[in-house]
Amino acid sequence: MNKVVKDAREAIEGITDGMTLMVGGFGLSGIPENCIAALVESGVKDLTCVSNNAGVDDFGLGLLLQKRQIKKMISSYVGENAEFERQLLAGELEVDLIPQGTLAERCRAGGAGIPAFYVPAGYGTEVAEGKEVREFNGKPHLLEFGMVADFAIVKAWKGDTHGNLIYRNTANNFNEAMATAGKITIAEVEELVPFGTLDPNQIHTPGIYVKRIFQGSNYEKRIERLTER
């Protein structure tokens, strides 16, 4: 049951060119910094990354974009990244933009064994192009599909050696859903504790979803828009 690996480099073993990765986080909050750094170092390429955002130029998934390791982004909002914009306009990068709630639900459904579901978001917009429309209670809905990834990479606040995870504040965001939807889920945590020491009432992600876990180091936890009173 011990799922602990030494570090990010060991955790990402088996991630190869062309794979689909889910990467947790919202903006720069709750992103798996250590694994992203290890992916940059590994040189793996042609990745499809499912992530709400694409980082900023010099942090988060922006680091992978800089090295041209990402072939396609599946996101809801990608506005903070000039290199992203350049690659997109130059046709070097594919982008699939998905309404944020639909993106989250597609991860949840994928992990929950639900192949497809209907939502109202995007009806009558370009998001609806090519999608089945069905009316429920007089309101049109779009058919959307559950999604799984070769690897899901999440960041938690605390985790135990069995892979139970607790997130902190708004750093949970997409991590909880994505943790359920990886064929292999990697968790990096700020504090790794022995199993049996976390309060079972507080656990967000039960260890059943997590295959590999490690204690991260040197967290920068960069703030994207520092706003003070």
Add this chain to the structure above:
Amino acid sequence: MALTKEQIAQRIARELKDGYYVNLGIGIPTLVANYIPEGVEVTLQSENGMLGIGPFPLKGEADPDLINAGKQTVTILPGGSFFDSTLSFAMIRGGHVDLTVLGAFEVSDKGDIASWKIPGKMVKGMGGAMDLVAAAKNIVVAMQHTSKDGQSKLLKECTLPLTGVACVKKIVSDLAVIDVTDQGFRLLERAPGVSVEDIIKATEGRLIVEGEIPEMQF
């Protein structure tokens, strides 16, 4: 005089009712939080996973794990809660959020809204806007009535890619407060010193004007 951004926010704040759960979009909508009327308790939702958004943190107290949907550092009020993105959008999609306030480039007299994409310019994405407008019970739009070169943004049909169809219930622009009805826009209030004729001229979509139109008070 056309309303300032602060006055638009102040006027929208009068739509808030005691006990409301409210999602405020980025820009002018965020300012609404500064004008919540005395005696009205509202809970602000942030779609990245919290209820009970508090003020911005004091200097030196910002927490990278505590941000709003605009990625600004915030605080949480006593009684607030955190949750993941799926639950956040489940409460939005499920109709549990009473009021959504967001900005727009254009609104049609059918209540269609365009707010996320200007073709030919960089496309940043829709974020949570499509989920919000497709599901919220009550949507108020904060916007400028016309573009900088005087073109109406309250149209018969939107020209830009849509965020959602037939969903906007009310518009507070720099010139007027307008309801979106089955018959088109209905003028409710005008900005101080702005005439009904000014508003008619600035509105391309169908505009119903009936009776005396009161001036907004600030």
